[in-house]
Amino acid sequence: MKTLADLKKIREQAQKNMSLRESNNRIKIVIGMGTSGIAMGAREVMKTFLNELANRKIDDVLVTQTGEKGLSSMEPVVDIIEEGKPTITYGLVNSEKAKRIVSEHIVNGKVIEEFVVEAK
Amino acid sequence: MSQNKRMDVLLCCGSGCISAGAKKLKEKIIELSKKHNIENEINIIETGCMGPCNLGPVMTIYPEGVFYQKVKVEDIQEIVEEHFIKGRPVKRLMSQGDNKVISEKKEVPFFQNQVKVALENCGYLNPEKIEEYIALDGYEALVTSILEKTPEEVIQEIKDSGLRGRGGGGFPTGVKWGFVQANKNKPKYVVCNADEGDPGAFMDRSLLEGDPHRVLEGMLIAAYAVGASKGFFYIRAEYPLAVVRIKNAIEQARESGLLGENIFGTDFSFDAEVRMGAGAFVCGEETALINSIMGMRGQPNPKPPYPANSGAWQKPTLVNNVETLANLPTIMRKGAKWFSSMGTETSKGTKVFALTGDIKNTGLVEVPMGISLNDLIFNIGGGMAEGKKFKGVQLGGPSGGCLTAEDLQTQIDYESLKAKGAMMGSGGVIVMDDTKCMVNVAKFFLEFTVDESCGKCVPCRVGLKQMYNILDNITKGKGKKGDIERLITLGESIQKLSLCGLGQSAPNPVLSTIKNFREEYEAHINDKMCPTCVCTDLYHIEIDKDKCIGCSLCSRKCPVTCITGSRTEKYTIAQVDCIKCGNCIEVCPVSAIDKIPGMSSEVLNIANNIEED
Numbered sequence: 001m002k003t004l005a006d007l008k009k010i011r012e013q014a015q016k017n018m019s020l021r022e023s024n025n026r027i028k029i030v031i032g033m034g035t036s037g038i039a040m041g042a043r044e045v046m047k048t049f050l051n052e053l054a055n056r057k058i059d060d061v062l063v064t065q066t067g068e069k070g071l072s073s074m075e076p077v078v079d080i081i082e083e084g085k086p087t088i089t090y091g092l093v094n095s096e097k098a099k100r101i102v103s104e105h106i107v108n109g110k111v112i113e114e115f116v117v118e119a120k
Numbered sequence: 121m122s123q124n125k126r127m128d129v130l131l132c133c134g135s136g137c138i139s140a141g142a143k144k145l146k147e148k149i150i151e152l153s154k155k156h157n158i159e160n161e162i163n164i165i166e167t168g169c170m171g172p173c174n175l176g177p178v179m180t181i182y183p184e185g186v187f188y189q190k191v192k193v194e195d196i197q198e199i200v201e202e203h204f205i206k207g208r209p210v211k212r213l214m215s216q217g218d219n220k221v222i223s224e225k226k227e228v229p230f231f232q233n234q235v236k237v238a239l240e241n242c243g244y245l246n247p248e249k250i251e252e253y254i255a256l257d258g259y260e261a262l263v264t265s266i267l268e269k270t271p272e273e274v275i276q277e278i279k280d281s282g283l284r285g286r287g288g289g290g291f292p293t294g295v296k297w298g299f300v301q302a303n304k305n306k307p308k309y310v311v312c313n314a315d316e317g318d319p320g321a322f323m324d325r326s327l328l329e330g331d332p333h334r335v336l337e338g339m340l341i342a343a344y345a346v347g348a349s350k351g352f353f354y355i356r357a358e359y360p361l362a363v364v365r366i367k368n369a370i371e372q373a374r375e376s377g378l379l380g381e382n383i384f385g386t387d388f389s390f391d392a393e394v395r396m397g398a399g400a401f402v403c404g405e406e407t408a409l410i411n412s413i414m415g416m417r418g419q420p421n422p423k424p425p426y427p428a429n430s431g432a433w434q435k436p437t438l439v440n441n442v443e444t445l446a447n448l449p450t451i452m453r454k455g456a457k458w459f460s461s462m463g464t465e466t467s468k469g470t471k472v473f474a475l476t477g478d479i480k481n482t483g484l485v486e487v488p489m490g491i492s493l494n495d496l497i498f499n500i501g502g503g504m505a506e507g508k509k510f511k512g513v514q515l516g517g518p519s520g521g522c523l524t525a526e527d528l529q530t531q532i533d534y535e536s537l538k539a540k541g542a543m544m545g546s547g548g549v550i551v552m553d554d555t556k557c558m559v560n561v562a563k564f565f566l567e568f569t570v571d572e573s574c575g576k577c578v579p580c581r582v583g584l585k586q587m588y589n590i591l592d593n594i595t596k597g598k599g600k601k602g603d604i605e606r607l608i609t610l611g612e613s614i615q616k617l618s619l620c621g622l623g624q625s626a627p628n629p630v631l632s633t634i635k636n637f638r639e640e641y642e643a644h645i646n647d648k649m650c651p652t653c654v655c656t657d658l659y660h661i662e663i664d665k666d667k668c669i670g671c672s673l674c675s676r677k678c679p680v681t682c683i684t685g686s687r688t689e690k691y692t693i694a695q696v697d698c699i700k701c702g703n704c705i706e707v708c709p710v711s712a713i714d715k716i717p718g719m720s721s722e723v724l725n726i727a728n729n730i731e732e733d
Binding site: 007 | 161206
């Protein structure tokens with residue numbers, strides 16, 4: 001390290017690694033991880049989201065989980081929460097759909113109507 | 121790929137939580153997350169002290185910011201399976217508010233009302249990673265200082281901030297720096313005084329363990345300002361984790377080019393190392409500390425010359441406390457105005473306190489100067505432990521004084537506490553309930569300073585021992601008329617005549633308890649009675665015959681068989697033989713046995729006869 005710019009570079013990288021502890025995320029992806037969600041493959045879906053976001057180097061999106069949502073027939077269920085926009089709930093999500101959600105919804109901001117269970 | 125992670129588990133690994141079992145929790149988390157195949161999704165980070173030590177082991181889990189307390193190894197399975205895998209935080213391990221469960225750390229009452237400057241990152245970052253400190257704006261203050269400011273400007277900023285020494289003395293930090301800077305003798309040294317020795321104090325240890333880079337950055341800023349080229353962390357060997365963490369921080373800073381020759385391409389060269397102390401209380405005194413660093417016996421020298429002019433190896437030496445250094449990076453980053461907006465007219469900023477004793481929330485807290493003792497003890501400290509009544513509070517450890525309920529409105533700043541006969545000290549706050557005997561408390565602290573006196577000057581070496589003997593006699597029922605006056609005369613002479621701060625402050629606990637609890641001393645001396653039944657010779661144990669059911673349990677449990685009786689005539693204690701072990705009180709099924717203040721008449725008669733002989 002020789003200059004202030006060097007320090008700032010290290011800082012930016014390090015801040016990315018600590019982003020989980022900050023709450024400045026643009027979008028929150030909440031995956032229903034109740035018993036039925038897990039039985040229907042919610043863990044695979046979550047891993048896909050994590051990998052997909054990492055591959056695309058998206059670091060302002062938070063992946064987290066919640067319990068049973070009561071929509072057992074639509075599991076795995078995923079909420080996309082973005083401030084100032086209606087929360088979109090996708091149902092029957094699998095790895096393929098998760099990849100599409102990342103590319104179309106998260107990156108391009110386009111809701112994939114055919115997967116939507118609820119928007120409020 | 122750290123982005124793959126979805127959870128940061130911050131496990132408090134301050135010494136308190138480690139002794140409560142935090143390391144075992146970590147092993148269990150690792151074991152179970154491997155079993156469930158989620159170990160790649162979770163960061164497990166050991167942090168420094170989070171503060172609420174009585175709730176330990178504690179942990180905070182991000183992104184939610186969920187705060188768990190009193191976690192046991194058996195709870196880990198539920199945390200991993202419910203929270204980590206299914207995302208259902210475990211409510212029963214959260215802080216229980218009046219009507220609701222408090223899940224998030226920032227909403228726990230203990231953390232509200234606190235203002236964290238020195239402790240800003242403590243319990244939040246991984247203390248073994250320089251990157252995490254840098255991510256939280258670490259080293260920015262240092263780099264901008266050395267690249268954009270002259271040493272004079274840095275000193276002026278610290279003077280303007282009003283920062284005063286946090287080790288207890290309260291000397292204005294900027295002024296001290298000015299003295300060292302003005303001396304043109306080279307090389308100059310900076311010493312971080314981490315010889316924290318007061319019973320019940322752990323502020324410095326927690327800072328060094330929890331955020332070592334902050335202390336190191338503080339030292340670098342100080343070194344740049346005064347023109348020093350070499351630094352020493354003087355840490356006692358009882359703090360092994362603090363030593364490891366600061367050594368690691370020094371190593372990382374060296375690798376990053378923050379320590380060494382021509383730092384950031386400037387003329388400023390600096391390196392630091394750790395010197396371990398053997399744990400003598402007197403080595404917290406700066407001249408004794410410097411002697412110890414040089415490999416000599418840890419004894420103080422008369423001042424002047426002050427270390428600022430002639431310290432280590434007779435060179436100008438700046439000695440600053442850990443907490444003082446920890447404040448510097450934030451002051452330089454946010455400015456003197458921001459810092460001086462907190463606190464009182466003469467005491468600016470915040471102060472870290474180690475809250476201990478008979479209160480609900482013990483632990484490490486940081487509050488703005490000027491809040492009242494009442495707020496500190498009853499709001500942040502949560503008030504007295506269940507069913508206890510406040511009696512007094514000892515501020516500043518064995519060098520400080522004891523205050524009473526009447527002083528609770530006193531605001532916490534250097535001058536107000538001094539006016540009341542206590543002192544800021546390094547920040548140990550020991551709260552005592554009404555079961556404590558103040559004579560005994562004074563004796564405890566004096567025993568500590570008698571032990572720790574280095575023996576160089578007579579008032580401290582001999583005088584304290586004499587005071588101790590008088591106190592010892594008082595607590596054993598051998599107090600004489602005039603003892604209180606003798607204690608005051610001795611104490612005041614020792615304060616005036618001792619060579620260093622140890623002796624000058626050691627009589628404080630005795631003098632302040634005499635001032636505030638004189639009636640207790642008088643009861644011990646004149647009535648041969650310890651009102652709180654603490655001093656063994658000055659109370660006795662009696663069986664209430666109206667309550668006694670004659671079950672004989674006490675008699676059978678008595679190790680000296682001094683309890684006799686029968687079912688019909690009930691039981692009595694032969695007072696002369698009783699050793700006051702308290703077994704009978706514990707086993708009595710109907711609570712008929714109790715401690716009664718004062719000597720029993722039998723023992724008193726014998727004592728009087730001996731005196732007449």
